[in-house]
Amino acid sequence: MLLFPxxxxxxxxxxxxxxxxxxxxxxxxxxxxxxxxxxTAYTFEMDNTEDKFSHKTEETVDxxxxxxxxxxxxxxxxxxxxTYDRQLLYDKYMDRNFTTNIAIYMKHHMSESKFYRELDKAxxxxxxxYESGALLIEK
Numbered sequence: 001m002l003l004f005p006x007x008x009x010x011x012x013x014x015x016x017x018x019x020x021x022x023x024x025x026x027x028x029x030x031x032x033x034x035x036x037x038x039x040t041a042y043t044f045e046m047d048n049t050e051d052k053f054s055h056k057t058e059e060t061v062d063x064x065x066x067x068x069x070x071x072x073x074x075x076x077x078x079x080x081x082x083t084y085d086r087q088l089l090y091d092k093y094m095d096r097n098f099t100t101n102i103a104i105y106m107k108h109h110m111s112e113s114k115f116y117r118e119l120d121k122a123x124x125x126x127x128x129x130y131e132s133g134a135l136l137i138e139k
Contacts, residue, residue, distance in 0.1 A: 009124060011137040016123045019135065020093035023074065030067035038090060044075040077130035085122040092119060 037045045078086050091104045099107075105115035127135035 005138045007124070008137045008139045009120070012127045012135060013120060013123045015135050015137060016127045016130075019074070019130075020089065020126070023071075023094050024096075026067045026071050026074075030064055030071055038094075043086070044078050073131060077126055080129040081122070081125055084118075085125055088119055088122045089126060 039045065078089065081089070088104075088108070091099060091107065092101070101115065102112075105112055108115065110118070127133065
């Protein structure tokens with residue numbers, strides 16, 4: 001077994017994209033109070049308050065709990081990245097304001113091609129960080 005097997009970058013990026021695209025939905029399901037707070041350095045912080053769910057159906061509680069767990073995993077993986085990668089991924093997938101790619105690369109003062117190259121790198125780094133590489137797809 002190789003320590004660093006060859007990665008199928010296209011499939012890995014698709015898997016990460018699918019997960020991060022669901023981020024806003026996860027926040028809505030878990031409830032706004034369970035959404036990670038973003039600091040000025042783009043560090044994500046989870047609120048540690050434990051709420052008891054009363055008079056809810058078991059299915060709703062399970063769905064909410066699963067969303068909270070997934071948000072914690074995403075937060076942990078994001079915080080392992082450098083500030084630049086966190087900022088790109090936040091602007092693309094997590095900002096409450098749905099921003100176009102054009103607005104994002106203009107905000108970061110980069111060309112369109114550089115934006116996509118940097119975003120691709122950030123997606124792969126996120127895949128490596130998420131649960132010790134659980135999103136990586138080998139060739």
